[in-house]
Each structure stands twice: as structure tokens, then as C-alpha cells.
Amino acid sequence: MTADESPPRKxxxxxxxxxxxxxxxxxxxxxxxxxxxxxxxxxxxxxxxSGRLSADTWRHVAFIEQRAPxxxxxxxxxxxxxxxxxxxxGMPSFDLPGQRTDGEDQGDFRWLMSSDVCKHCxxxxxxxxxxxxxxxxxxxDTVVVQDDICNGCGYCVPACPYGVIDRREVDGRAWKCTLxxxxxxxxxxxxxxxxxxxxxxxFGDLDELRERAQRRVEDLHEAGVSSARLYGEDPDDGVxxxxxxxxxxxxxxxxxxxxxxVVTTRDLPSMWRHAGAAALxxxxxxTAAFAGRRA
Amino acid sequence: xxxxxRTGEGASRIGRDAxxxxxxxxxxxxxxxxxxxxxxxxxxxxxxxxxxxxxxxGRPVLNQIVWEAPDIGGYLFLGGLAGASSVLAAGAExxxxxxxxRPLKYTALAAISGSTAALIHxxxxxxxxxNMLRVFKPTSPMSVGSWLLMGYGPLAxxxxxxxxxxxxxxxxxxxxxxxxxxxxxxxxxxxxxxxxTAVPAWHDGYRQMPFVxxxxxxxxxxxxxxxxxxxxxxxxxxxxxxxxACAEVAVSTYMEHRLGFVGEPYGQxxxxxLTRTAKALTLAGAVGAVxxxxxxxxxxxxxxxxxxxxxxTRLGVFQAGVQSAADPKYVVVPQRxxxxxxxxxxxxxxxESTA
Numbered sequence: 025m026t027a028d029e030s031p032p033r034k035x036x037x038x039x040x041x042x043x044x045x046x047x048x049x050x051x052x053x054x055x056x057x058x059x060x061x062x063x064x065x066x067x068x069x070x071x072x073x074s075g076r077l078s079a080d081t082w083r084h085v086a087f088i089e090q091r092a093p094x095x096x097x098x099x100x101x102x103x104x105x106x107x108x109x110x111x112x113x114g115m116p117s118f119d120l121p122g123q124r125t126d127g128e129d130q131g132d133f134r135w136l137m138s139s140d141v142c143k144h145c146x147x148x149x150x151x152x153x154x155x156x157x158x159x160x161x162x163x164x165d166t167v168v169v170q171d172d173i174c175n176g177c178g179y180c181v182p183a184c185p186y187g188v189i190d191r192r193e194v195d196g197r198a199w200k201c202t203l204x205x206x207x208x209x210x211x212x213x214x215x216x217x218x219x220x221x222x223x224x225x226x227f228g229d230l231d232e233l234r235e236r237a238q239r240r241v242e243d244l245h246e247a248g249v250s251s252a253r254l255y256g257e258d259p260d261d262g263v264x265x266x267x268x269x270x271x272x273x274x275x276x277x278x279x280x281x282x283x284x285x286v287v288t289t290r291d292l293p294s295m296w297r298h299a300g301a302a303a304l305x306x307x308x309x310x311t312a313a314f315a316g317r318r319a
Numbered sequence: 320x321x322x323x324x325r326t327g328e329g330a331s332r333i334g335r336d337a338x339x340x341x342x343x344x345x346x347x348x349x350x351x352x353x354x355x356x357x358x359x360x361x362x363x364x365x366x367x368x369x370x371x372x373x374x375x376x377g378r379p380v381l382n383q384i385v386w387e388a389p390d391i392g393g394y395l396f397l398g399g400l401a402g403a404s405s406v407l408a409a410g411a412e413x414x415x416x417x418x419x420x421r422p423l424k425y426t427a428l429a430a431i432s433g434s435t436a437a438l439i440h441x442x443x444x445x446x447x448x449x450n451m452l453r454v455f456k457p458t459s460p461m462s463v464g465s466w467l468l469m470g471y472g473p474l475a476x477x478x479x480x481x482x483x484x485x486x487x488x489x490x491x492x493x494x495x496x497x498x499x500x501x502x503x504x505x506x507x508x509x510x511x512x513x514x515x516t517a518v519p520a521w522h523d524g525y526r527q528m529p530f531v532x533x534x535x536x537x538x539x540x541x542x543x544x545x546x547x548x549x550x551x552x553x554x555x556x557x558x559x560x561x562x563x564a565c566a567e568v569a570v571s572t573y574m575e576h577r578l579g580f581v582g583e584p585y586g587q588x589x590x591x592x593l594t595r596t597a598k599a600l601t602l603a604g605a606v607g608a609v610x611x612x613x614x615x616x617x618x619x620x621x622x623x624x625x626x627x628x629x630x631x632t633r634l635g636v637f638q639a640g641v642q643s644a645a646d647p648k649y650v651v652v653p654q655r656x657x658x659x660x661x662x663x664x665x666x667x668x669x670x671e672s673t674a
Binding site for chain 1: 373379447459514522526559654
């Protein structure tokens with residue numbers, strides 16, 4: 025990937041602090057990629073009705089309602105230790121815009137929204153375990169399933185530490201976000217990023233996105249949003265850095281993300297050694313059983 | 320490694336849960352009551368205190384395993400039975416136990432055929448099975464396994480057919496030896512296959528799982544020997560069966576213990592029932608194999624118990640994986656603990672360097 029003619033690594037930076045939960049990304053993704061409808065369910069979990077990433081949901085907007093102080097000063101009495109600090113996220117209110125005097129009458133409530141997507145890991149377990157080579161790494165360093173090769177073995181599904189890729193039951197193959205491989209090859213941005221009205225979803229060269237994200241998190245910290253943190257941007261993490269990373273306002277598990285995922289194949293050499301040892305023990309045990317007979 | 324028995328941070332985390340929006344928030348007194356009740360019901364104190372953790376509406380982090388339990392559980396069991404049967408058949412052939420070798424060769428062929436059929440049946444696109452042979456990927460145990468089956472299957476087939484017909488005895492012997500040498504790998508590669516996933520109850524047991532599978536395979540093949548061979552010839556099979564059975568129960572118990580918190584699913588729900596029944600059947604089979612060594616019927620019955628125990632062991636492991644993927648706590652709690660340990664280690668380092 026270091027050859028001069030290969031394009032720079034592409035990725036997503038999802039800044040959840042400006043997500044308004046409109047789900048335009050979900051819709052745009054389904055439309056562009058012709059992802060089939062997978063149930064219009066009311067899950068009774070806030071405004072979330074797609075639930076999770078799956079074969080038929082490649083962008084999923086999470087909604088978290090928290091009773092946390094927001095946008096006004098407080099003494100911190102009664103606030104759980106380490107709870108997110110005060111921040112005005114521009115949540116809907118009953119007042120006309122501009123009528124409200126800031127900090128006076130906002131409730132103790134905040135709404136976290138985040139558009140989740142395939143992380144396009146640097147060390148991708150789904151790609152590693154795929155026995156057919158259907159999953160491959162593109163020239164943009166993204167991870168894509170070739171649907172004409174996938175035989176639906178389903179191995180990638182439990183291999184993914186984020187619960188992203190899944191098998192579509194009606195057609196038996198594995199599906200997930202392609203980072204709009206067909207669009208970015210033509211110089212277009214992915215459908216979700218294109219549709220995002222607040223630039224919560226930003227597409228671009230990964231190096232540039234990382235710098236931008238670093239600046240954004242510093243800005244937020246300066247503005248008093250101490251709970252802002254980046255997730256998946258560290259090239260030294262368990263998946264050697266994600267191609268799609270996030271700015272979160274709470275711990276990752278609150279958004280349904282694993283707090284410290286590690287690519288499972290990191291332990292595979294040791295697994296093979298243990299399996300080899302067990303095979304030798306089996307051979308030795310059986311040999312002993314027959315040798316005992318002769319003696 | 321994680322130390323699931325140390326959940327000291329529980330106290331400091333109380334009240335940090337999102338109050339609205341986290342379906343799994345349970346007040347501390349109720350959680351304690353629940354833990355007590357569970358402890359009393361099982362006649363022992365819970366090994367690990369209930370973990371305090373946050374999640375997204377209590378939803379799982381991982382996507383659920385899409386494999387069918389009968390298919391992939393059967394694939395694991397039959398692969399083990401085939402591999403170990405080939406080992407025993409080769410040993411029996413060279414130590415003058417023809418009546419033990421022959422049925423075990425048939426068993427190996429039938430089992431490996433069944434195992435492959437189960438794998439193909441589980442594919443979303445069975446007609447594309449041969450895509451498995453498009454590439455050879457050491458990073459994918461399923462790819463390695465497919466190639467292993469391509470090598471081992473024909474050997475087991477030739478060994479069985481030559482044994483049945485008496486044709487080409489020299490080729491038959493070579494195939495028997497070849498299958499006997501490949502057999503242990505066929506019996507154990509399925510352990511890395513399931514452990515090379517993000518499923519906590521599988522992945523974290525990767526050091527013990529191959530030994531569970533190898534011993535379970537030995538017990539199954541030995542059991543098959545007890546069923547099919549006359550008592551005069553089944554001595555080695557009996558020893559393998561009893562040794563395998565004891566090792567199977569010991570190693571799987573050890574694995575569950577080592578896994579600690581993440582190993583909970585092996586003792587709970589359907590996985591718990593399967594695992595406990597497997598151990599009971601396996602131990603009963605081992606005792607029967609020893610006590611009934613002069614009685615063909617008792618031997619055969621013991622062999623059947625061992626086969627059943629081995630199959631239930633694999634189904635139990637499979638089901639534990641399903642249960643562990645379904646509950647976000649098995650993903651979040653160990654990772655959060657690892658993160659906090661790393662952070663406190665870093666803080667210590669910083670403090671030391673400034674001091």
C-alpha cells in the first residue's frame with residue numbers, strides 16, 4: 025500500500041457530538057447500496073429502530089437518553105463520580121430558537137446519538153478468517169465482501185469484535201459496509217457522509233481525519249466537554265487502528281461498542297501451537313495404549 | 320491475563336450507569352439479593368460477584384453466531400470421532416487387532432463424510448462449497464481445515480474401502496498409516512476454528528480447547544471400538560476410551576475454572592445442562608468400560624455412553640459460545656477491566672518517572 029500510485033487510506037470520522045439522530049445516513053446507505061428492508065420495528069429503546077449493525081443495516085444510529093446535567097453550572101452535588109460534564113448539544117427544546125436564555129431552564133437530560141458503521145480495521149478479523157478470500161482489502165485499505173465469492177460459511181460473523189458483519193438469511197451470504205467502494209473509486213464520497221446534514225459523518229484521507237479529530241476533541245475539552253474522547257483512532261490499539269473512528273461523549277460500551285476490542289487472530293499462532301500439542305498428545309496416548317497391550 | 324475473581328472496582332462504579340436508557344441497570348440491593356438467591360439455588364456461593372457494567376440498552380455487542388447447533392456441533396463431534404478412529408485403526412492394524420481396525424476404518428469414513436456434509440449443509444450457499452479451495456489461508460482455520468479434509472478424507476476412504484474389499488492391501492496399509500497420522504490434526508483443528516472468534520467463552524479458552532477436543536475425540540473413538548469390536552480385541556480401545564474420558568472431564572472442568580467469569584455460560588442454562596450431562600455420561604461410560612471389560616453388552620453400552628458424552632461436550636461448548644455472544648457483559652466487563660488495569664499501570668509509571 026506504499027506504492028506511489030496507490031491512493032491514500034480512506035476512512036470515516038464520525039463526530040457524534042454533532043449528530044442529530046436524523047438517520048439520513050441509514051436511509052442513504054440503504055438506497056445507494058440497495059440493502060433490503062429488514063423490519064420496521066419499534067424496539068422501545070429510545071428512537072432506535074434498527075437496533076444494531078447487521079447484514080441489512082450498514083449504518084445504525086444509536087440513541088441514548090441520560091439523566092445528566094447539561095448546559096448549566098452545577099456544584100456537582102449528586103452527580104455520579106466521573107459522570108459526563110455539562111455540555112449544550114443543541115438539543116430540541118420547547119422554546120423558539122433564540123428565546124431561551126442559556127443555562128437557565130434546561131433539564132437534567134442529555135441525548136447521545138451516534139451513527140455506527142463498519143470500522144474497516146487495519147487488522148480485520150473477518151478478513152483473516154474468511155476461508156474463501158471473499159473478503160479482501162481494497163486499494164483504499166478498506167475491507168469489502170465480494171458477493172460472488174462468499175459461500176456463506178458465516179465464520180466472519182462471530183470473528184468481528186464489533187458485531188458488524190452478518191449473514192443475510194434470505195440469500196445466505198455475508199454483507200456489511202463497503203465504504204461505498206463503487207462511489208469512492210469514482211471520487212465520490214460514501215452515501216452516508218454525503219447525506220449527513222451536520223457533517224457528523226466525515227469522509228476523507230485517514231491521516232487528515234485523525235488530525236481533524238484531534239483538533240476537535242481538544243476544542244471540546246477547552247469548551248468544558250471533558251467527556252469527549254476518540255475511539256478507534258489509535259494505530260496501536262487491538263485492531264491496529266480503525267479506518268472508521270469516532271468521537272464519543274461517553275464510554276464506548278454505552279454506545280454498544282466494545283471498550284477494548286482485540287483482533288482474535290492475534291492469538292492464532294498460539295492457538296495452532298496448542299492444537300499441535302494436543303494432536304501430539306492424542307497420538308502419544310493412543311500409541312501408549314497399544315504399547316501397553318504388547319508389553 | 321484478566322483476573323475475573325477480583326472485582327474490586329464494583330463498589331466505585333455504583334451509580335455510574337446511565338440511569339435512563341440502560342435497560343440493565345439493577346439497583347445494588349436487588350443485585351445482591353439475586354446473587355444470594357442464585358448461590359443458594361445451586362448449593363454454592365457464586366464464584367464471581369455479579370459484574371457491574373454499562374451497555375447499550377442491554378443489547379449484545381457481538382452479532383450472534385449464525386451456525387446451526389446440530390450442523391456445527393455435529394461437525395465438531397464427527398470430525399473428532401473420525402480423526403481419533405483413524406489413529407486407533409492404524410494402531411490396531413499394526414498390533415494385530417484386525418477386528419478392531421476394520422470397524423474403526425468404516426467409522427472414520429462415515430464420520431468424516433458426515434462431518435463434511437454437516438459443514439456444507441450449514442453454508443449459506445452450499446453450492447459454493449468448493450470456493451473453500453480457492454485459496455489457502457493459514458489465518459483461517461476453516462481454510463486450513465478444508466484442505467486438511469481434502470487430504471484426510473480420501474485417505475480414510477481408501478483405508479475403509481480396501482479394508483472392506485481386501486483389494487490393494489499395500490495401498491490400504493499406506494492409507495491407514497496416512498489417515499492415522501493426519502487423524503490427530505483432524506480431531507484438534509476445530510478447536511482453533513471456534514476459538515479464533517471474538518466469542519469470549521470460546522476465544523479465551525484457546526489454550527485448553529484443543530485438549531478438550533482431543534480427549535473427547537479419543538473417548539468417542541474408544542467408545543466406538545467398544546461397541547464394534549469383540550472384547551478379546553478391544554483392549555487398546557478400552558484404554559484409549561477410559562483415558563480420553565477421564566482427560567475430557569478433567570480438562571473441560573479445568574477450562575471452565577480457568578475462564579472464570581467468562582466461563583459462566585458453561586455452567587448456566589442450556590449449555591450448563593449439556594455440559595453436566597456430557598460429563599455424567601462420559602464418567603459413566605468410563606466406569607462401565609472398566610467394570611464391564613469381560614462383558615460385550617456392558618462394553619457396548621459404555622461405548623455408547625462415551626459417544627453420547629463426546630457429542631454433548633461439543634454441543635455444550637457450542638451452546639456456551641451462543642450464550643456468551645448473547646450477553647454484552649462477557650464482552651464489556653473483561654475489556655473494561657483490561658483497560659482499567661492498563662490505565663492504572665500507566666498512571667503508576669508516570670508517577671514513578673516524575674518521582
